[in-house]
Structure formats: structure tokens, C-alpha cells
Amino acid sequence: MRARARGARVKIAGALDALVRASRSGAPTARLAANLRGAWLEHGDLAIEIRPSGLIVDGRLAVPADAQAARWALPAFMVGARTLALAPPLEAPDLERFAEALARLEVEEESLRAFGDWLFEDGAEGLAVELHASFVEVLEHAEAAFDAARGVRAARGAAALPTGVTQPIAAVELDRAALLPELGVDIARYADDARARRFELTGADLRELEDGASDPAAWSRAELRAVLELPALRSLADPHDVSRRLLAWLRERVEAPALAMVTGLLGADDAAGRRVAAALDPRALAGAILEGLRFEMPTEELGDLLAVAPAPLARALLHGLLAEASRRADARYFLTHLAYSWPPQRWVEVWAPDAIEPEQARALTRVLLGLGLDALLGDALEALPAESAAAALEAMDPEQLPAHERAIERLASQGDAGVSTLVGKMTGSTAPQVRSFVGELLRRHDTLPWEPREFSRACRHLALDESGRDVLVELSRSTRLDTRLRVSALNALRGDPERQRRASAWRLRELMEPPELRAALKRIRQTSASAALEEA
Amino acid sequence: MSRAAVVHELYVAMRAATRYGRAHPSTEAAATRLAEAIEAASPPFALQLVGEAVFADRQLLPLDLDAHRRAMEVARAAHALQVHELSFSVTPSRSEAAALAGALADGARGREGALEELLLRSIGWREIPQADWGEESQEVDPEIFAVTQVSLAVADAAGLGSHGEWRWSKGLAIVRRLERALASHRVAAERTLEANDLPWTLARRSVSAARLAENALSLLRLPSSARRATVHAALMIAASGLRERGGLPLGEAAAAALDRALAAAPPRGRISPHRVRAVALLRALAADGAGDLPAAKLVALTYRVERDRRPEGASFDLTKVDLLSAAAADETVDGAWLRLVINAEGVLPPGARVVLSDGSPGLVMGPGDPMDAWRPSVLVAGRVVIPDAPVRLGGER
Numbered sequence: 001m002r003a004r005a006r007g008a009r010v011k012i013a014g015a016l017d018a019l020v021r022a023s024r025s026g027a028p029t030a031r032l033a034a035n036l037r038g039a040w041l042e043h044g045d046l047a048i049e050i051r052p053s054g055l056i057v058d059g060r061l062a063v064p065a066d067a068q069a070a071r072w073a074l075p076a077f078m079v080g081a082r083t084l085a086l087a088p089p090l091e092a093p094d095l096e097r098f099a100e101a102l103a104r105l106e107v108e109e110e111s112l113r114a115f116g117d118w119l120f121e122d123g124a125e126g127l128a129v130e131l132h133a134s135f136v137e138v139l140e141h142a143e144a145a146f147d148a149a150r151g152v153r154a155a156r157g158a159a160a161l162p163t164g165v166t167q168p169i170a171a172v173e174l175d176r177a178a179l180l181p182e183l184g185v186d187i188a189r190y191a192d193d194a195r196a197r198r199f200e201l202t203g204a205d206l207r208e209l210e211d212g213a214s215d216p217a218a219w220s221r222a223e224l225r226a227v228l229e230l231p232a233l234r235s236l237a238d239p240h241d242v243s244r245r246l247l248a249w250l251r252e253r254v255e256a257p258a259l260a261m262v263t264g265l266l267g268a269d270d271a272a273g274r275r276v277a278a279a280l281d282p283r284a285l286a287g288a289i290l291e292g293l294r295f296e297m298p299t300e301e302l303g304d305l306l307a308v309a310p311a312p313l314a315r316a317l318l319h320g321l322l323a324e325a326s327r328r329a330d331a332r333y334f335l336t337h338l339a340y341s342w343p344p345q346r347w348v349e350v351w352a353p354d355a356i357e358p359e360q361a362r363a364l365t366r367v368l369l370g371l372g373l374d375a376l377l378g379d380a381l382e383a384l385p386a387e388s389a390a391a392a393l394e395a396m397d398p399e400q401l402p403a404h405e406r407a408i409e410r411l412a413s414q415g416d417a418g419v420s421t422l423v424g425k426m427t428g429s430t431a432p433q434v435r436s437f438v439g440e441l442l443r444r445h446d447t448l449p450w451e452p453r454e455f456s457r458a459c460r461h462l463a464l465d466e467s468g469r470d471v472l473v474e475l476s477r478s479t480r481l482d483t484r485l486r487v488s489a490l491n492a493l494r495g496d497p498e499r500q501r502r503a504s505a506w507r508l509r510e511l512m513e514p515p516e517l518r519a520a521l522k523r524i525r526q527t528s529a530s531a532a533l534e535e536a
Numbered sequence: 537m538s539r540a541a542v543v544h545e546l547y548v549a550m551r552a553a554t555r556y557g558r559a560h561p562s563t564e565a566a567a568t569r570l571a572e573a574i575e576a577a578s579p580p581f582a583l584q585l586v587g588e589a590v591f592a593d594r595q596l597l598p599l600d601l602d603a604h605r606r607a608m609e610v611a612r613a614a615h616a617l618q619v620h621e622l623s624f625s626v627t628p629s630r631s632e633a634a635a636l637a638g639a640l641a642d643g644a645r646g647r648e649g650a651l652e653e654l655l656l657r658s659i660g661w662r663e664i665p666q667a668d669w670g671e672e673s674q675e676v677d678p679e680i681f682a683v684t685q686v687s688l689a690v691a692d693a694a695g696l697g698s699h700g701e702w703r704w705s706k707g708l709a710i711v712r713r714l715e716r717a718l719a720s721h722r723v724a725a726e727r728t729l730e731a732n733d734l735p736w737t738l739a740r741r742s743v744s745a746a747r748l749a750e751n752a753l754s755l756l757r758l759p760s761s762a763r764r765a766t767v768h769a770a771l772m773i774a775a776s777g778l779r780e781r782g783g784l785p786l787g788e789a790a791a792a793a794l795d796r797a798l799a800a801a802p803p804r805g806r807i808s809p810h811r812v813r814a815v816a817l818l819r820a821l822a823a824d825g826a827g828d829l830p831a832a833k834l835v836a837l838t839y840r841v842e843r844d845r846r847p848e849g850a851s852f853d854l855t856k857v858d859l860l861s862a863a864a865a866d867e868t869v870d871g872a873w874l875r876l877v878i879n880a881e882g883v884l885p886p887g888a889r890v891v892l893s894d895g896s897p898g899l900v901m902g903p904g905d906p907m908d909a910w911r912p913s914v915l916v917a918g919r920v921v922i923p924d925a926p927v928r929l930g931g932e933r
Contacts, residue, residue, distance in 0.1 A: 199864075
């Protein structure tokens, strides 16, 4: 190993000791711990050996123990700690806690015992500590208050047993045991099963048991449930750790108990619960829920959560759900179900409509229509940005659009081009009220930059009934309307000579009209005259 | 003056004797101070020099680094003389103190037997067998080690009681002892619990439940954190739920254990991952049987076995094989975990009553023929044998 690398490894041991000393003196430790973590992670294979004489790195005494340096090495050695190595993930606070524990360590039985228990209980998170028997355990073992000779006999299987046990036994007692309903001892069947190898385990059985018993996610979930459901435990837990685990659980899969726990936390009235709730970042929480949500269940629990969630969290969730709903039918279905378990007014309270994208608006519209919440949809349309409102309206059937006149009027008054598309959509409907609405819309907003093709189609649509044709007359004579559009209106009146005449009646203002319009008017008048002549 | 001062004066006197000889005035002065230090420490008391530590009346002496180095020199000299304990019944005379210092000086020079030549009225010494365990564990007989650890675990469990806050430290000590015992000699550990004539006390049954869990889990490759928490939970539920005969239903036992676990405040107000994990197991068992923690099923099984060990309404105790056969006949018991337990314990576990082919009764002591589980080593008429023909279980007709 190069001298430079060796020096860096020795420095890690020194940095650990410096961290312990800083902790002992009450000095700030965060930066030291962060630096140590960084350096140690660079030398992930480094194991620091602990000896009474100090800390050993790569077989050499790196930090000799004295009254100040590595003072903790002796008591740690007495506890049975022999080597320290990394067991990632390692965070700087893990090192701070470890240093704190070492700083408190004294050559005193209670202190040693507590530290040994702490190590055995995996207290040194992020570190792997090789733990041998402590000196106290060595003495306990050596002085064990048992009859050594008897122990040896028992161990070797000699006559440590009373002769009574070796007498003929069992039949009577086992018969009696079998009579106890909770036992049902059946030695014969057990023996048969054993001889038939029915108790054997296959490799697959072992793997299944192993996977189940060591599944970190299952443990984490169970631990989290315990922490959150048991107030005594909750008050002891690190809120950030709890929140991290909770997010991990949700990210993996959103389950009803997890959501119920979050809901409980958000409404917790105890200090510990509030601390954990405060540690939950709304964006991160919403992100985790959206990541783990499978859009099957649990809608009710999510509804409960949304009902009590602070507005930023509910908003982030709602927007995320809408974004999913804009892409996936199952998400839309889920959202529809969800809305049933959530008071409608909460939608308006939390959703921050100004941030809703057009695609989300379409999804929202489908959901609200599915719920029959038309009134709420009207409120929503008014609050949405123009582009998103237009998208939302586009998502509706043409027959539904007249009911949202205010929203369409707003778009039209803002000169939004989306109104043209809406009008085009409405021309697909044969309902008289839709046609009438289209006529009114065109008439009222003759200054809008209508899209010529949509306008032309609308004109042909209006021409289908009397009132529509009246509107066409008005439009064709409107001097504010674009010339091409007026020509379209005129053309649409082709089958109604009477209104065509009215539309083309000469007026002084015509002298000021653009040439193509005058030509069109002239053509109509000529056609009318010819027709009259023919009739005469 | 403290007993640590006695160690210091022992060191000074030993060094003086080493450097100047026993009769030198410096050595005599050091011996005088040693005698005074012993007097000040109020004899009778004993110093144990075990491993790399010094105990006074089995209490660890708090020593700083320098004092520890000095004490280790004394300990090395004493160990060279096959001595692990020095006891002071009364204050020694100066000559006795000087004789002790001289003997230690001889020990430091590697001269064995120096103490054997002495006959001191006030000072005694002895070797403590197994005192080298720890750093020199390979020298300890694994069977004896396992037996000792299991015996100590049962002694520890006697202090747990069935009520009051859970003594985590004691519980951890038991888990640790079982872990080491089983790693050292699995069969001896099992036999110590299962095949002896001592009564099935609550402590013994509790340790037996924990051992059953440890033994079964040792067949699986699990993180130590999961294994230890499961074993500890098995111990906690057994200690809290078992009664002289029978015990509480599982849910109640788990709830009782949970209450005890939560009643004990963790040191420094921060709960360790192990405690959280053990409590999670207890909560799962108290709330909904097992939840989605498969290890809880093993804990439930171990509790069931030890609860039925001494059935209510009966005047006899059942052996492991009776209990396993009862569990095997119960459809509510998780089959995979039961098979794991049976595989770990053996179909004929120690303590099983068997009948040999010639009709003589015997008691299974452990595995015998590695190719035939039905030819275990059996205690018959005071002798342990591996029978020539397969045995049958005592209850088989």
C-alpha cells in the first residue's frame, strides 16, 4: 500500500478519536462526523482494530492511547469490541451517536455493560463492530455457579439423570396427555410421519422461510407500525428516522394501514406525533404516495388522508393524481372513487387551480363529470388558467358546453383561440340549444380571431334553422367581423334567398368594404336579380 | 484507600522485588506499603485477575490506562504462577506481603510454582478454570462452555420474573449466552435444558423457548438483528406469559410482554433498533397473531411448546418429542416453521423417551448414527450407547 494511502487510513482512526474527544468536550461534531464519513467511505475496506494500547490500522498502532487520545480504547476493549468497520449505509449522525457513546464510556461495570448492550442491540448503526465476550462475561463464565463436574457429566451425556427417568414410562402419561384437548399428542403418527420423511425441508422451503424472516421491508413496516401505534415508543423515536421509514414503506406500496398511520399522525395531538408529522415533507410524502399507489385500493383511506391533510400536501397529492389520471384510465377510475370519499369543497380549497396543466384539467373534468359534480366543475373552470379551462371544456360533450357559458364567455372575452375549437366541437351536435348557443357566441364575439375553417363550419351549422340563419344575416353585415368570415356567413345563407337578400342589401357603408366582400355581395345581388327575373 | 490501590502497590512491590531482590530495603518498604494498602481496603476481599481485567470481589475495578497497564503486569505474573485470584483474609504482615511480591516477581521471570512454596496465613490464591476464555476461547472445551452458558442463561432468567418492567440487559445477556452456547456446541446446549432431572421452572422453560427459536433460526441465513430480535421476543413472551402450569393465551402473553417491554425506559432516552424490532414482533403477536412478520409464527410456536410443556390440569411434564408431535397434529400450527423446528431439534431430540429393540427403555441424549435418525445416542441403564437397531418412541404401540 502506498504511503499516502496508508497515511489517509491512519488519519481516519485519528479523526474518529477526534470526534470522540469533541463529543466528550461538548464541541460541535457535525462537521467532524461528515468529514470522517467522507474519508471512511473512500476507504470502505478499512477496519480499525481496538486494543488497550490504542487504535491499530493495517497492523500498526495508529493512535496510541493515553490520558487524552483514544482513552476509550481500553473500556471498549473490555466490553469485547475488537474491530470497527463500515456497514453502509452510514450517515454522519450515526457516527456522531457512536462517538457520543464512546465519549461516555468509562472503565466502570455499569457503563461497560450499557455500552456492550448497545452494541449488541445494533445501536452502532452504519458500523460493524466485532464483539467478543466482555471481561465481565469472562469472569461470570469462569465463576459460573454450577457444579462443574455435574455440568461436564451432563454435557457428555453421562449419568446426570435420575434413574426414575430411565424406567419404563410414557404410556400412561401420554395417554393422559392425549386426553387433554389442547394437546392431542399422537406419538405414533409423529413417528410415522418422521419415518416417512414428512418433516423434511426442501431447499425451496428454506429459502421461503429465509426470505420471509429476513425481509427488510416487512420488518421495517412492522417496526414502523409499532412506533406509530404505541405512544410510549413514538415518544422515543427519532422523528426523521420515522419519517424516512414511512416514506420508504409508502414508496414500496401504499397500503391502507400506512395511509391510516399518516392520517393519524397528521391529526396527532401528542408532542411526539406532531414532531413526526412536522418531519414529513409534504412534497416528499405526496411523491412517495404517488410512487407506491397501485390505483386499486385504498381509496377510502386516501380520502381520509386528503380530508385532514394540510393544503400543500393535499394539493401535491391531488395534482399528482390528476397527472396520472391524464395518462391512465385506472387512475381516473381511482380518482373518481376517491372523490366520493372526499368532501367536494376540499377540491376547491386545496387544489391551487392556477397550477393545473391542460392535461390535468382534462382528467379533472372527466372525474367531476363522472361524479355529477357539474356545479363544482363550473367553479373549477372559472379558476383555471385559460389554456387549462379550454382543455377542460374540450373534454366535455358538446351538449354540456352551453351550461358552462360563463367559462366560455371568459375565454372569448380574453380572445382565447380555444373558443374556436369549442365552437367547432359544438357544430357536431344537433341539439337546438347547442346551435342556439353557438349562434349567440358568434354574434356576441364577432371581433374574435375565429379560426376560418371552424367558423365556416359553424356558419353551415347555423344555417340549419331559422334563428341560426338570422344570426348569419347579422354576422354577414357585421363590420367588425373579419371579411373572410363575413363571406363564410354569406355563403352559408345560400339556401335562404330571403335572408340572403337582407344580408346583401346595399348600404352606403359598402363602399368602404374590402373588395372581396363587395364582390361577394355583388354576386349575390346579381344572382338574386337573375332569379327574380326568371321568376317574373 | 481503594482496592485499586492494592493493585498499584502489588505492582510496585513486585517491581521492587524483581529489580532489587526480596531482602532489599526498597522491596521491604514497598511490601510495607502493600500491607498498609490491603489493610486500608478492609479485608477480607479477593482480587480476580481474569482476561485483561481486574475484579475485586467480582466487581470490575475502574482503572485508568496507566493503572491498567500496571495491573496487567501483575496479572501476567500471576497467570504464570497459575493464579487467577488472590484473596486477603486479614491484613498481611510485612514479611507476608514481601513474600507475595517476591513470588510475583518470580512469576514475572517465568518461574512457575513460586507460590506453592509459600505458606501464608493471610493471603490465599487459586486458579480459576476457564478464566482464559475470551481471548483464548479455543482452549475452552466447547461442551463445557455451552453447558455453562446455558446454565448461566437459566440463572439470569430466574431474575426476569413474570411482571414488572422488562430487564432488557438481562434479556440480552440470555440471548447472547444462547447464541454463544449454540455456536459452541448445539447438542450440549439442548441437552442441558432438555435432558436433566431439574424441575421445569419458569426460567428454564423461558430459556428453552428462546433456545428453540435460536436453534431453528440458526438453520437459516438471517441477519443477526432479525435473529436476535426473534429470540429475544420468544424469551419475553415466555417469561411474561408462562405460568407454573400452562400459561396465558398467546395474544395475552404477547400483550403482557409488550407492556413490560415498554415500561422499561431505554438508556439515554434513545431506543435501539433491536428494541424496536423486538417490540414490533410483540405488537404484531398481541394485535393480530403474526401480522406480516413470518418470524412471529416461530415465536408463537416456541411459546406454544413451552406452555404445553407443563399442561394445565395434569401432574406431569411433557418432553420435546411429545410437544412436537402435539404441534404436528395441530392444523393451526404453521407447517413450514414446525418442520424447521423439527429439523433443527432432530426428529428424536434429546430427552425423548425411546424403547430399544430389546425392549429396554432409554433416553435420547443426542445424534448417534449420522445415517439413521432412529439410531440416536441413548442413555440406557446409566450408559450412553448408539443402539444397533432403530429405536421406537416410548408412546408408540
